[in-house]
Amino acid sequence: MNRESVLSTIRERKTPWDMVFIGGGATGVGGALDAAARGYEVLLLEQHDFGKGTSSRSTKLVHGGVRYLQQGNIPLVMEALKERGILLQNAPHLVNDLAFVVPNYSWWEAPFYGIGMKVYDLLAGKYKFGHSKHLSVEETLERIPNLKTEGLRGGVLYHDGQFDDARLLLSLVRTAAAQGASLLNYCKATSLVKDAQGFLTGLEAEDQETGELFAIDAKVIANCTGPFSDAVRRKDDPNCEMMIRPSTGVHLVFDKSFLAGETAIMVPHTTDGRVLFAIPWHDHVLVGTTDQSIETPTLEPKATAEEIDFILENAQQYLSRDPQKEDILSIFCGIRPLVGKGKDSTSKISRDHTITISQSGLVSIAGGKWTTYRNMAADLVDHLETLADFDNRPCPTAKLKLDGAPEKKDPSSAFSSYGTHAPALQDLIDSKPEYAQPLHADLPYLQGEVIWGARHDYARSVEDILARRLRALFLHARAASESAPKVAQLLAEELNQDKTWQTNQVESFQTLAKQYLPF
Structure with missing residues (x-):
């Protein structure tokens, strides 16, 4: 699949597409892959590049979510742990096991977090990556030589998953194309088209490179635009109630020397109640994240000085070499498309996904997390099938290898x-x-x-x-x-x-x- 061939397919199309997806992040591409794998004729349009927004700005973890375990959201943790295992099975070249240590500086932390991680192991069942265990001071420092030693009592070791989010998204795009979907970046859905009764029948789109306009007919349309979901919903219904509570997550990247070895640090409770990670990634160290509510999502969110200082101050409590602002190699910021109302802290909002259907038939999905993208996609396509009055076809993606998946991963390969x-x-x-x-x-x-x-x-x-x-x-x-x-x-x-x-x-x-x- 190349761009010109997709454009030609759109130009020559004489009949409605079975399903059209707006948005080329994990949710949209995951949905397009699921639908194409079920045998539907699928088109996906992305206004910018695939993964330009939230889907390339994650903490790079495929994880159950230790924090959600603390919050008591057991169903979400179990779902995510299962999906973590499926992702490792289907994309072993992009997902890997990563060891984490929770450093213990108080007498109660070892039993408290040790028991919590055993519960994490049990919830993972056959999908667990490795067994958690208590580490002595010596074992902890052997894993993470850069930890501050004053007051260190040991640590709790556990395992979770790591991935390259943008590369995984590209693998999903290529897999969807191989299943017959047509996917196009740099093509904007400019307006929604309705019939005389007010039901959606298609959309108008514009090629962002050439300005060429397209009239696209569709049996059903999915809005998968993440933090920008409400903007698309307002094109359908200018008076619809807003559903997105956007929040920013900031990450700082440092030289590898700040965290020697291949083990990550997990701090389960920062000064604002969030989890903080220091993670080895592509021979660098990624530290984050924050959870700051914002009013309006933007395509290129920028970290505030307060968010940067917060991460530095918390990292300095644990790393023997204090990272300073001048040590930062990169700062990136993503926006979580949380679904919620009121003024509760965004860190307390559930990461479960939500699907809504408007009176005209626009199906919108928001919330969720990268780890559960496949389940979200299956749920979305089930809804689209029902709305379009298609026969329900089983979801085949649990055992569908993603593009590039080898029989056996070779971690020594440069590529x-x-x-x-x-x-x-x-x-x-x-x-x-x-x-x-x-x-x-x-x-x-x-x-x-x-x-x-x-x-x-x-x-x-x-x-x-x-x-x-x-x-x-x-x-x-x-x-x-x-x-x-x-x-x-x-x-x-x-x-x-x-x-x-x-x-x-x-x-x-x-x-x-x-x-x-x-x-």
Whole structure:
């Protein structure tokens, strides 16, 4: 599937699509995959790039949610733990087991958190990743040499899942396309179309690259736009009640030296009642997160000084080398599409998902979390089937391997996240000496990966490459900014673009990258 072939399919379509999905994040793409795997004719439209919003800005964990266990939301924890196991089974190249330590500095923490993690193990059942256990002071420091030792009494070890969110989303896109779905980034659903009785019959869309307009007929439409769900719902009904309570989650990224080894830290209770993680990720350290309610979601949310200071202050309580603002390599911020009313703290709002159906037939889904995307998609497609009066078809995705999934993961491979595509990527890199050159001395990527992103992973811009095909912007914003001219040159050659396009792309990306830097 390439962009032009999808555009041609849309232009030539004479009959309504069975299902149209608006939004190219985890929920929308997951829904499109589920529907296509059931045999429906499916179209998905994304106004920007796949995963531009929330779906590329997570804590990079596929987890049951220790905090939800503390809150007593046992059904959500059990669902997430099961889905965690299914994800490891279906995408072993992108999901891995990660060991965590809860450091204990008070006498009561070892028995309290130890019992809690045993419950976590029991709830996971056959889907558990590893057994939790108590660690001595020596064992704790062997796992995490960078912990502050004063008052340390030991730790509790447990296991959870880690992933690369943007890469997993791309795998979902490719899998959905292989199942027959048509998916298009940079195409905006501009308006909804209704018949004389007020029922939805389709939508109008605009190609954001060329301005070409499309009239698209659909039997049923799903609104999967996350934090922006209410904006789409207002296109359907300007007077509808708002359902989204958006909140920001900020993460700071540091050099690997702040957390030696391959074990993460989990702090179960920060000063604001949230969980704080320090996680090894792509040879860097990711620390977060926050939970700050906001009034209006934006496409590029920016961390506040207070959020940055909060993470630094809490991290400094546990790390032997205090991270400072000047040590930050990147700051990224995502928006949770929580569903709730009132003024309760967003940290207390359930992460369960919600599906609503308007009088005109617009189906909207919001809430949830990355880990449970597959279950959310199945629930969504079940609702769409009922609304469209289709026969209910069973969901096949629990045992559907995602694109690139190998029979056995090879963690030693430099391109392990590409799964079964790694040999083809290596062939591409070997085809031209330039492609084997590093993109930047401070980044773990080669120039050939830029070409791969354009040819096979739907990349259309410098940002697509440096933020989501490669994770450079999230790992080292300054290095990513310095890489922009080379990426623009490589992309221009691949996408047949001119010098003006290159200049505009570099300027746009470097302006964006400044938002990911502390100063």
